[in-house]
Amino acid sequence: MHQKPIQRHLRIGVDLGGTKTEAIALAEDGRELLRRRVPTTQGDYPGTVRGAADLVRALESELGARGTVGVGIPGSLSRASGVVKNANSTWLNGKPLDRDLSQAMQRPVRVQNDANCFAVSEATDGAARGAAIAFGVILGTGVGGGLAIHGRVVDGPMGVTGEWGHNPLPAPLDDERPGPACYCGRHGCLETFLSGPGMARRFAESGGPGLTAAQIAEAAEAGDPAAVTHMARYADRLARGLAGVINILDPDVIVLGGGLSRVAMLYERLPQLLPAHVFTDRLDTRIVPPVHGDSSGVRGAAWLWQSEEPAERPAGTE
Numbered sequence: 386m387h388q389k390p391i392q393r394h395l396r397i398g399v400d401l402g403g404t405k406t407e408a409i410a411l412a413e414d415g416r417e418l419l420r421r422r423v424p425t426t427q428g429d430y431p432g433t434v435r436g437a438a439d440l441v442r443a444l445e446s447e448l449g450a451r452g453t454v455g456v457g458i459p460g461s462l463s464r465a466s467g468v469v470k471n472a473n474s475t476w477l478n479g480k481p482l483d484r485d486l487s488q489a490m491q492r493p494v495r496v497q498n499d500a501n502c503f504a505v506s507e508a509t510d511g512a513a514r515g516a517a518i519a520f521g522v523i524l525g526t527g528v529g530g531g532l533a534i535h536g537r538v539v540d541g542p543m544g545v546t547g548e549w550g551h552n553p554l555p556a557p558l559d560d561e562r563p564g565p566a567c568y569c570g571r572h573g574c575l576e577t578f579l580s581g582p583g584m585a586r587r588f589a590e591s592g593g594p595g596l597t598a599a600q601i602a603e604a605a606e607a608g609d610p611a612a613v614t615h616m617a618r619y620a621d622r623l624a625r626g627l628a629g630v631i632n633i634l635d636p637d638v639i640v641l642g643g644g645l646s647r648v649a650m651l652y653e654r655l656p657q658l659l660p661a662h663v664f665t666d667r668l669d670t671r672i673v674p675p676v677h678g679d680s681s682g683v684r685g686a687a688w689l690w691q692s693e694e695p696a697e698r699p700a701g702t703e
Contacts, residue, residue: 395452397444398687399437400499403427403459403474408440409683410448415510419444420683430476438489455495455689456486457502457682461544473527495689499523500547500642501538502685503675504531507640509688511676516637520547520630521681524623525643528576528583532634537691550576555625555662575626579619581644588615602648620654627655628662631670638671642681646674 394413399406407422421440426432437456445451460472462483469477486494497505504513504521513519513533523529528550532539540546553573554561564573565583577583581598588601593611596604604612627639641651655672663670675681 395445395448395450396687396690397441397452397454398502398683398685398689399440399454399456400502400683400686401425401433401437401456401458401474401477402499406433406436406440407683408437408444409680409687410444410452411684411687415684415688417684419448425474427474428476430480433474433476434482434485434489437486441490451492453495453690454486454490454492455497455502455686456482457497457499457686458482459499461498461540462496464543497538497540497686497689498529498531498544498547499682500529501531501533501540502683502689503642503681504533504547504640504685505536505538505688506677506681506685507642507675508533508536509685509691511681511684512640512673513638518634518636518638520634520636520639522549522627522639522641522646523643524579524641524645525581528579530630532636536688538689549626549630550574550579552626552629554578554622555629575622578622579626579645584615584619584645587619588612591615598645599647602645602650605650616648616650617654620651621658623651624655624658625662627672628659631659631663631668636670638673640673640675642675 396411399408402425404425405422406425409420410418412418421443423436426436441454458472459474460469463470467481468479469482472478483494483496500523504519507513507521508516508519517535519533521531530547530549532547551569551574554575565577566572567574567577584598589595601612601615605616652672660668677684
């Protein structure tokens with residue numbers, strides 16, 4: 386009977402989303418070997434941990450190999466307490482997820498914010514491949530970001546590196562002050578203007594019909610005057626926000642992710658708008674769409690293990 390070749394250096398990534406848990410197995414060169422997904426057991430923390438562990442075991446069983454495991458979550462691990470904080474999947478908050486996953490999978494498990502996983506994915510073998518400094522932007526239900534330097538995630542001592550969405554909108558116009566209320570307790574955060582729901586709310590406030598962000602972009606592309614005006618204002622706000630990131634990080638590449646990364650006009654307008662706000666005589670930062678699209682998060686989780694450490698290394702030794 387023909388047997389599948391054993392993968393000696395298997396990397397497994399898990400994307401622990403609010404509605405689905407997806408796992409992927411990559412070969413050493415980044416080739417996708419196998420992918421599986423199951424519904425996330427919402428509100429059930431033990432079930433979520435068990436589901437992720439079962440997915441990993443299923444991949445390894447089918448491939449006949451044991452791998453390193455990285456996990457992306459819609460939140461982060463607190464450096465102070467060691468438990469999950471700020472997760473949209475609220476049943477993860479306050480839990481020692483990395484330790485519980487490590488115990489369930491019988492190996493060290495690296496857990497990172499999903500925006501960081503996105504940045505690592507695109508910096509490793511995506512749109513920012515070869516870039517010394519890459520910033521990954523999430524423009525979706527919220528506004529997040531992740532920083533990768535030479536392909537490795539940078540998350541800082543508090544785990545908030547890249548959280549540009551909760552800075553205030555720079556150089557606000559009169560009608561942008563004090564700005565909409567944000568769930569974080571402040572007003573005028575970039576997320577309230579640049580997220581998909583934020584864009585839709587701002588459009589409705591300006592007198593437009595109740596459309597989603599995707600519908601507004603489609604209407605603008607079709608030439609609807611109100612939508613065209615709103616998308617132009619969105620691009621201007623996005624340029625102001627990204628200029629602050631560029632002035633601090635000076636990245637080689639900014640990769641846009643999330644649902645709004647599919648808006649083609651942004652890649653035309655941002656290079657035109659950014660120079661007025663960036664402290665330089667020439668803008669060299671490239672603004673690009675992702676290569677791996679919606680798969681970048683789970684691929685980036687697999688790439689959290691970039692070196693040759695074996696899956697069986699004792700927990701806590703990296």
